[in-house]
Amino acid sequence: MKIGRYTVDIIETGRFRLDGGAMFGVVPKTLWEKATPADSANTIAMTTRSLLLRDDVRIILVDTGIGDTGNEKFRSIYSVDRSEHEMVAALAAVGLTPADVTDVILTHLHFDHAGGCVREADGQLELLFPDARHFVQKRHWLWALEPSEKDRASFIAERFLPLHDAGILTLLDEGEEVFTDIDLHVVDGHTFAQQLVRIEGDDASVLYAADLIPMSAHIPAPWVMSYDLQPLVTLREKHAVLERAAEHGDILVFEHDPLVEAATVLRGNRGYTMERSGTLQEMLAASRV
Numbered sequence: 151m152k153i154g155r156y157t158v159d160i161i162e163t164g165r166f167r168l169d170g171g172a173m174f175g176v177v178p179k180t181l182w183e184k185a186t187p188a189d190s191a192n193t194i195a196m197t198t199r200s201l202l203l204r205d206d207v208r209i210i211l212v213d214t215g216i217g218d219t220g221n222e223k224f225r226s227i228y229s230v231d232r233s234e235h236e237m238v239a240a241l242a243a244v245g246l247t248p249a250d251v252t253d254v255i256l257t258h259l260h261f262d263h264a265g266g267c268v269r270e271a272d273g274q275l276e277l278l279f280p281d282a283r284h285f286v287q288k289r290h291w292l293w294a295l296e297p298s299e300k301d302r303a304s305f306i307a308e309r310f311l312p313l314h315d316a317g318i319l320t321l322l323d324e325g326e327e328v329f330t331d332i333d334l335h336v337v338d339g340h341t342f343a344q345q346l347v348r349i350e351g352d353d354a355s356v357l358y359a360a361d362l363i364p365m366s367a368h369i370p371a372p373w374v375m376s377y378d379l380q381p382l383v384t385l386r387e388k389h390a391v392l393e394r395a396a397e398h399g400d401i402l403v404f405e406h407d408p409l410v411e412a413a414t415v416l417r418g419n420r421g422y423t424m425e426r427s428g429t430l431q432e433m434l435a436a437s438r439v
Protein backbone atom coordinates (compact mmCIF):
# COMPACT_ATOMS: atom_id res chain seq x y z
CA MET A 151 0.00 0.00 0.00
CA LYS A 152 1.28 3.46 -0.85
CA ILE A 153 1.15 6.85 0.80
CA GLY A 154 2.14 9.45 -1.74
CA ARG A 155 5.43 8.38 -3.28
CA TYR A 156 6.17 5.73 -0.61
CA THR A 157 5.25 2.08 -0.36
CA VAL A 158 4.72 1.51 3.35
CA ASP A 159 5.28 -1.65 5.38
CA ILE A 160 5.28 -2.46 9.07
CA ILE A 161 8.35 -4.33 10.30
CA GLU A 162 7.82 -5.97 13.68
CA THR A 163 11.14 -6.79 15.34
CA GLY A 164 10.44 -8.29 18.75
CA ARG A 165 8.37 -8.45 21.90
CA PHE A 166 9.30 -7.31 25.38
CA ARG A 167 7.66 -6.30 28.66
CA LEU A 168 7.79 -3.16 30.79
CA ASP A 169 6.32 -2.27 34.16
CA GLY A 170 2.65 -1.41 33.66
CA GLY A 171 2.68 1.31 36.32
CA ALA A 172 5.62 3.04 34.65
CA MET A 173 3.86 2.89 31.28
CA PHE A 174 0.78 4.74 32.56
CA GLY A 175 2.16 7.21 35.11
CA VAL A 176 -0.47 8.46 37.54
CA VAL A 177 -3.31 6.43 36.00
CA PRO A 178 -4.54 3.84 38.55
CA LYS A 179 -3.95 0.19 37.69
CA THR A 180 -7.67 -0.52 38.00
CA LEU A 181 -8.10 1.61 34.86
CA TRP A 182 -5.06 0.68 32.75
CA GLU A 183 -5.17 -3.07 33.36
CA LYS A 184 -8.47 -3.32 31.50
CA ALA A 185 -6.71 -2.24 28.33
CA THR A 186 -3.36 -3.89 28.99
CA PRO A 187 -3.42 -6.84 31.41
CA ALA A 188 -0.42 -7.20 33.73
CA ASP A 189 1.33 -10.40 34.78
CA SER A 190 2.32 -11.35 38.36
CA ALA A 191 5.38 -9.05 38.10
CA ASN A 192 3.07 -6.18 37.03
CA THR A 193 4.62 -6.03 33.55
CA ILE A 194 2.64 -5.62 30.33
CA ALA A 195 3.24 -7.03 26.84
CA MET A 196 4.81 -4.67 24.32
CA THR A 197 6.16 -4.88 20.81
CA THR A 198 8.75 -2.99 18.78
CA ARG A 199 7.23 -1.96 15.45
CA SER A 200 9.34 -0.21 12.83
CA LEU A 201 8.10 1.52 9.70
CA LEU A 202 9.57 0.86 6.26
CA LEU A 203 9.16 3.43 3.46
CA ARG A 204 10.27 2.77 -0.11
CA ASP A 205 10.29 4.91 -3.24
CA ASP A 206 12.27 4.44 -6.47
CA VAL A 207 15.51 5.48 -4.84
CA ARG A 208 15.41 5.12 -1.09
CA ILE A 209 14.59 2.41 1.42
CA ILE A 210 13.98 4.17 4.71
CA LEU A 211 13.60 2.38 8.04
CA VAL A 212 12.13 4.23 11.02
CA ASP A 213 13.55 2.91 14.34
CA THR A 214 15.38 -0.38 14.80
CA GLY A 215 13.73 -1.87 17.90
CA ILE A 216 15.39 -3.52 20.88
CA GLY A 217 17.80 -5.63 18.82
CA ASP A 218 19.43 -8.93 19.64
CA THR A 219 22.19 -7.73 21.95
CA GLY A 220 22.30 -7.68 25.74
CA ASN A 221 23.19 -10.31 28.31
CA GLU A 222 20.87 -12.76 30.06
CA LYS A 223 20.13 -10.27 32.86
CA PHE A 224 19.02 -7.59 30.36
CA ARG A 225 16.86 -10.04 28.42
CA SER A 226 15.26 -11.35 31.56
CA ILE A 227 14.50 -7.89 33.06
CA TYR A 228 12.71 -6.89 29.86
CA SER A 229 11.47 -10.39 28.84
CA VAL A 230 12.95 -9.85 25.38
CA ASP A 231 11.35 -12.34 23.00
CA ARG A 232 12.40 -12.53 19.37
CA SER A 233 11.01 -15.99 18.73
CA GLU A 234 8.21 -14.72 16.50
CA HIS A 235 9.49 -11.37 15.26
CA GLU A 236 12.96 -10.09 14.45
CA MET A 237 14.45 -7.53 12.07
CA VAL A 238 16.29 -9.65 9.50
CA ALA A 239 13.40 -12.09 9.04
CA ALA A 240 10.87 -9.24 8.91
CA LEU A 241 12.88 -7.48 6.19
CA ALA A 242 13.21 -10.77 4.30
CA ALA A 243 9.43 -11.13 4.38
CA VAL A 244 9.18 -7.98 2.23
CA GLY A 245 12.04 -9.09 -0.03
CA LEU A 246 14.86 -7.07 1.56
CA THR A 247 18.11 -7.59 3.44
CA PRO A 248 19.66 -5.10 5.89
CA ALA A 249 22.15 -4.12 3.15
CA ASP A 250 19.26 -2.77 1.03
CA VAL A 251 18.30 -0.14 3.64
CA THR A 252 19.62 3.26 2.52
CA ASP A 253 18.45 5.39 5.45
CA VAL A 254 17.48 4.91 9.10
CA ILE A 255 15.49 7.57 10.93
CA LEU A 256 15.82 7.11 14.70
CA THR A 257 13.00 8.78 16.61
CA HIS A 258 15.26 8.77 19.68
CA LEU A 259 18.03 6.65 21.16
CA HIS A 260 16.26 4.74 23.96
CA PHE A 261 17.36 1.11 23.75
CA ASP A 262 13.97 -0.15 22.58
CA HIS A 263 14.11 2.22 19.58
CA ALA A 264 17.79 2.23 18.56
CA GLY A 265 19.07 -1.05 20.06
CA GLY A 266 18.73 -2.81 16.73
CA CYS A 267 21.31 -0.56 15.04
CA VAL A 268 23.90 -3.15 16.09
CA ARG A 269 23.95 -6.93 16.28
CA GLU A 270 26.19 -9.42 17.99
CA ALA A 271 28.62 -11.42 15.88
CA ASP A 272 31.30 -13.61 17.50
CA GLY A 273 30.86 -11.79 20.80
CA GLN A 274 31.43 -8.38 19.17
CA LEU A 275 28.91 -5.70 18.22
CA GLU A 276 28.70 -4.82 14.55
CA LEU A 277 26.48 -2.37 12.71
CA LEU A 278 23.39 -3.94 11.17
CA PHE A 279 23.01 -1.23 8.52
CA PRO A 280 26.63 -0.16 7.89
CA ASP A 281 25.85 1.39 4.50
CA ALA A 282 22.79 3.33 5.62
CA ARG A 283 22.79 6.94 6.76
CA HIS A 284 21.25 7.27 10.23
CA PHE A 285 19.36 10.44 11.23
CA VAL A 286 18.98 11.73 14.80
CA GLN A 287 18.10 15.18 16.07
CA LYS A 288 21.28 16.94 17.19
CA ARG A 289 19.73 18.10 20.49
CA HIS A 290 18.71 14.54 21.26
CA TRP A 291 22.15 13.15 20.47
CA LEU A 292 23.77 15.60 22.87
CA TRP A 293 21.29 14.64 25.60
CA ALA A 294 21.83 10.90 25.00
CA LEU A 295 25.55 11.32 25.56
CA GLU A 296 24.93 12.82 29.02
CA PRO A 297 21.47 11.88 30.25
CA SER A 298 20.20 12.51 33.78
CA GLU A 299 20.10 10.00 36.62
CA LYS A 300 16.36 9.64 35.92
CA ASP A 301 16.72 8.42 32.34
CA ARG A 302 20.25 7.12 31.95
CA ALA A 303 19.08 3.47 32.16
CA SER A 304 17.19 4.04 28.89
CA PHE A 305 20.38 4.79 26.93
CA ILE A 306 22.91 2.07 26.11
CA ALA A 307 25.67 4.02 24.39
CA GLU A 308 27.51 1.01 22.96
CA ARG A 309 24.48 0.41 20.74
CA PHE A 310 24.48 3.88 19.14
CA LEU A 311 28.01 5.32 19.47
CA PRO A 312 29.25 3.02 16.65
CA LEU A 313 27.06 5.05 14.24
CA HIS A 314 29.15 8.11 15.01
CA ASP A 315 32.45 6.24 14.91
CA ALA A 316 31.61 4.76 11.49
CA GLY A 317 30.74 8.19 10.06
CA ILE A 318 27.18 7.15 9.12
CA LEU A 319 25.36 9.47 11.52
CA THR A 320 23.71 12.72 10.44
CA LEU A 321 22.65 15.07 13.21
CA LEU A 322 19.66 17.19 12.27
CA ASP A 323 18.66 20.67 13.32
CA GLU A 324 14.99 21.13 14.13
CA GLY A 325 13.01 22.01 11.00
CA GLU A 326 15.56 20.46 8.66
CA GLU A 327 13.88 18.37 5.96
CA VAL A 328 15.61 15.30 4.68
CA PHE A 329 13.12 13.37 2.54
CA THR A 330 10.36 14.49 0.19
CA ASP A 331 6.90 14.28 1.80
CA ILE A 332 8.30 13.17 5.16
CA ASP A 333 7.93 15.61 8.00
CA LEU A 334 9.96 15.21 11.18
CA HIS A 335 7.89 16.48 14.10
CA VAL A 336 10.13 17.25 17.08
CA VAL A 337 8.72 16.86 20.61
CA ASP A 338 10.34 17.38 24.01
CA GLY A 339 8.12 15.82 26.69
CA HIS A 340 9.25 12.18 26.68
CA THR A 341 12.91 13.02 26.12
CA PHE A 342 14.60 15.99 24.49
CA ALA A 343 14.12 16.29 20.70
CA GLN A 344 12.36 13.04 19.93
CA GLN A 345 11.38 13.13 16.23
CA LEU A 346 8.02 11.69 15.16
CA VAL A 347 7.64 10.81 11.50
CA ARG A 348 4.72 12.06 9.43
CA ILE A 349 4.16 10.86 5.86
CA GLU A 350 1.85 12.95 3.73
CA GLY A 351 -0.07 11.50 0.81
CA ASP A 352 -2.97 12.80 -1.25
CA ASP A 353 -5.64 10.80 0.53
CA ALA A 354 -3.97 9.81 3.78
CA SER A 355 -1.54 11.09 6.34
CA VAL A 356 0.27 8.71 8.67
CA LEU A 357 1.94 9.69 11.93
CA TYR A 358 4.42 7.26 13.46
CA ALA A 359 3.80 8.36 17.03
CA ALA A 360 6.83 6.67 18.69
CA ASP A 361 6.91 7.38 22.44
CA LEU A 362 4.53 10.34 22.36
CA ILE A 363 1.61 7.87 21.98
CA PRO A 364 3.30 4.45 22.27
CA MET A 365 0.16 2.32 22.57
CA SER A 366 -3.50 2.79 21.70
CA ALA A 367 -4.22 2.92 25.46
CA HIS A 368 -2.24 6.19 25.54
CA ILE A 369 -4.75 8.03 23.32
CA PRO A 370 -6.41 9.77 26.31
CA ALA A 371 -4.22 12.86 26.70
CA PRO A 372 -3.43 12.52 30.45
CA TRP A 373 -2.32 8.87 30.10
CA VAL A 374 1.38 9.81 30.11
CA MET A 375 4.28 7.50 30.95
CA SER A 376 6.32 7.87 34.16
CA TYR A 377 9.43 7.69 31.99
CA ASP A 378 8.70 11.13 30.53
CA LEU A 379 11.10 13.87 31.56
CA GLN A 380 8.54 16.66 31.13
CA PRO A 381 5.01 15.20 31.50
CA LEU A 382 3.23 18.55 31.17
CA VAL A 383 5.05 19.18 27.91
CA THR A 384 3.99 15.70 26.73
CA LEU A 385 0.40 16.60 27.60
CA ARG A 386 0.56 19.74 25.46
CA GLU A 387 2.26 17.91 22.60
CA LYS A 388 -0.31 15.11 22.70
CA HIS A 389 -3.16 17.63 22.50
CA ALA A 390 -1.61 19.19 19.39
CA VAL A 391 -1.08 15.85 17.64
CA LEU A 392 -4.47 14.41 18.64
CA GLU A 393 -6.36 17.54 17.66
CA ARG A 394 -4.82 17.47 14.20
CA ALA A 395 -5.44 13.71 13.92
CA ALA A 396 -9.10 14.06 14.87
CA GLU A 397 -9.61 16.91 12.40
CA HIS A 398 -7.73 15.49 9.43
CA GLY A 399 -8.25 11.75 9.97
CA ASP A 400 -4.51 11.11 10.45
CA ILE A 401 -3.67 7.45 10.91
CA LEU A 402 -1.56 6.96 14.04
CA VAL A 403 0.90 4.06 14.10
CA PHE A 404 1.70 2.67 17.56
CA GLU A 405 5.28 1.52 17.95
CA HIS A 406 4.75 -0.50 21.12
CA ASP A 407 1.15 -1.79 21.03
CA PRO A 408 1.22 -5.59 20.60
CA LEU A 409 -2.43 -5.71 19.49
CA VAL A 410 -3.32 -2.44 17.79
CA GLU A 411 -1.05 -1.45 14.92
CA ALA A 412 -2.79 1.71 13.76
CA ALA A 413 -5.88 3.80 14.49
CA THR A 414 -7.71 7.02 13.85
CA VAL A 415 -9.04 9.13 16.73
CA LEU A 416 -12.18 11.04 17.64
CA ARG A 417 -12.59 14.02 19.88
CA GLY A 418 -15.58 13.80 22.22
CA ASN A 419 -16.85 15.56 25.32
CA ARG A 420 -14.57 13.47 27.51
CA GLY A 421 -11.43 13.80 25.42
CA TYR A 422 -9.90 11.69 22.69
CA THR A 423 -10.85 8.10 21.95
CA MET A 424 -10.01 5.56 19.30
CA GLU A 425 -12.26 5.75 16.25
CA ARG A 426 -11.22 2.88 13.94
CA SER A 427 -8.28 0.53 14.31
CA GLY A 428 -6.59 -2.16 12.26
CA THR A 429 -3.37 -2.93 10.48
CA LEU A 430 -1.80 0.03 8.71
CA GLN A 431 -2.66 -1.59 5.37
CA GLU A 432 -6.32 -1.92 6.39
CA MET A 433 -6.43 1.66 7.60
CA LEU A 434 -4.86 2.96 4.37
CA ALA A 435 -7.28 0.90 2.27
CA ALA A 436 -10.22 2.29 4.25
CA SER A 437 -9.00 5.87 3.86
CA ARG A 438 -9.32 5.51 0.08
CA VAL A 439 -13.00 4.47 -0.08
Ligand SMILES: [Zn+2]
Nearest residue numbers: 258260340361
Ligand atom coordinates in the same frame (compact mmCIF):
# COMPACT_ATOMS: atom_id res chain seq x y z
ZN1 LIG B 1 11.52 6.26 24.71
